[in-house]
Amino acid sequence: xxxxxxxxxxxxxxxxxxxxxxxxxxxxxxxxxxxxxxxxxxxxxxxx
Numbered sequence: 001x002x003x004x005x006x007x008x009x010x011x012x013x014x015x016x017x018x019x020x021x022x023x024x025x026x027x028x029x030x031x032x033x034x035x036x037x038x039x040x041x042x043x044x045x046x047x048x
Contacts, residue, residue, distance in 0.1 A: 017026075
């Protein structure tokens, strides 16, 4: 991997971890995203 790509990847990783602060927070973020997708899916199924 080129050094510039590695630096960009490292920067995004640090920003992502800083945004959720902890592994637990990251898990909650992922769970909330999954629930949003599930809710949207249920709405589409009800419209059909």
